[in-house]
Amino acid sequence: MKFNTKAIHGGKIHEKQFGAHATPIYQTSTFVFENCKQGGDRFAGRDNGYKYTRLGNPNTNEISAKMAILDETDAGLYTSTGMSAISTALMGLMQAGDHFICSDCVYGGTYAVIDKVITNYGIDMDYVKINDEEKLLNAFKENTKVVYIETPANPTLELIDVKRIAKIAHEKGAILIVDNTFMTPYLQKPMLLGADLAIYSVTKYINGHGDVVGGIITGKQEYINRINNPHLLNLGGTGSPFDSWLVSRGIKTLGVRMDRHCANAMAVATYLENHPKVKTVYYPGLESFPQHDLAKEQMEGFGGMISFELIGGFDDAQTLLDNLKVFSLAVSLGGVDSLIQHPASMTHAAIPEPERIKAGITNELVRVSVGIEDVEDLIEDLDKGFQLI
Ligand code: LCS
Numbered sequence: 608m609k610f611n612t613k614a615i616h617g618g619k620i621h622e623k624q625f626g627a628h629a630t631p632i633y634q635t636s637t638f639v640f641e642n643c644k645q646g647g648d649r650f651a652g653r654d655n656g657y658k659y660t661r662l663g664n665p666n667t668n669e670i671s672a673k674m675a676i677l678d679e680t681d682a683g684l685y686t687s688t689g690m691s692a693i694s695t696a697l698m699g700l701m702q703a704g705d706h707f708i709c710s711d712c713v714y715g716g717t718y719a720v721i722d723k724v725i726t727n728y729g730i731d732m733d734y735v736k737i738n739d740e741e742k743l744l745n746a747f748k749e750n751t752k753v754v755y756i757e758t759p760a761n762p763t764l765e766l767i768d769v770k771r772i773a774k775i776a777h778e779k780g781a782i783l784i785v786d787n788t789f790m791t792p793y794l795q796k797p798m799l800l801g802a803d804l805a806i807y808s809v810t811k812y813i814n815g816h817g818d819v820v821g822g823i824i825t826g827k828q829e830y831i832n833r834i835n836n837p838h839l840l841n842l843g844g845t846g847s848p849f850d851s852w853l854v855s856r857g858i859k860t861l862g863v864r865m866d867r868h869c870a871n872a873m874a875v876a877t878y879l880e881n882h883p884k885v886k887t888v889y890y891p892g893l894e895s896f897p898q899h900d901l902a903k904e905q906m907e908g909f910g911g912m913i914s915f916e917l918i919g920g921f922d923d924a925q926t927l928l929d930n931l932k933v934f935s936l937a938v939s940l941g942g943v944d945s946l947i948q949h950p951a952s953m954t955h956a957a958i959p960e961p962e963r964i965k966a967g968i969t970n971e972l973v974r975v976s977v978g979i980e981d982v983e984d985l986i987e988d989l990d991k992g993f994q995l996i
Contacts, residue, residue, distance in 0.1 A: 618672030666848040677792040681828040689808025691844030692822030699834030703729025707753035712760035712966040715955040757786040762974040763967040773801030811941025814857040868911030872977040916971040933988040940976035
């Protein structure tokens, strides 16, 4: 079966009692046992029936199974947010005394959980310019257990060669985790490129409608098991039945939405690149993008995210952002509607300025999540905004 068929039918629950075609919402905190033996057997793992929603629920299992199928990997775990997926995965795979490497440009929340939480539990780490092979090789230590990357990176869109990093990480005995939020399994399949685990903020393209926060971890069974039990089940970052039901509904149109996001973003990026008030545009689909060849090699499309800088800096950008009518001035990304924001003061404000600038997140950078509206309306909106500068 091909992608869109799997996105619709993969992992689907077949409700037998009434024959409901759409999956019902199992909005229940607990499940009734027929007798003490059955309850005991479920807790002992001799019967895999449901016990309690924090420990498993049909709706969360449906979306986890579907995502594993789409990523062509063993298993998945649904979590309450993307941050819960990241923190549970890192804590599940490491303990005090371990070390990990993280690419230097990641979502501000990822930076914050590493800087303010994970490293307070005796886990050591280094941010590394991963594309600099010498720096990467020098960063490995005896106790390096994980390499964590985002590609394309939020918000610079810098790419990392997953195959190459997977090979290096494995040679050094480390696990490679790829945050694949910007691409989704439709445009990039980390495990087929050699990664061990993928992380998603399903808040973004996977759900696609801007009405849920959620996360998913997919990947090799061995690592998924380690993260699930004892970590996810006891730290308690499990997602809710209703949210996972919405995500299962949203993901059915992932392929068609991504095609449209890619086409619209290409048109908006081309418009921006030709605009006299724009200094630089970062979009992997542009031939001017420094890693355009890598994008063509490891991605099936270039995605819906663009970053750019204006010649007039953030002063001019502010005028643009404050006056758009179709684009909303808001963080988050990957929904059907277009959003625009300023990473330095918003999504990446948690990163101290010197490190932020070193990672390429300048004070001038503006990030756009191109939605699936009619692209003529998006360009007209930008055009009207530019006329005020
Ligand atoms: N990974 C990436 C690449 C993200 O962009 C985000 C959120 C997360 C993980 C965390 O997911 P969450 O817990 O929010 O579901 N990125 C956001 C952004 O760029 N704007 O607002 C949130």
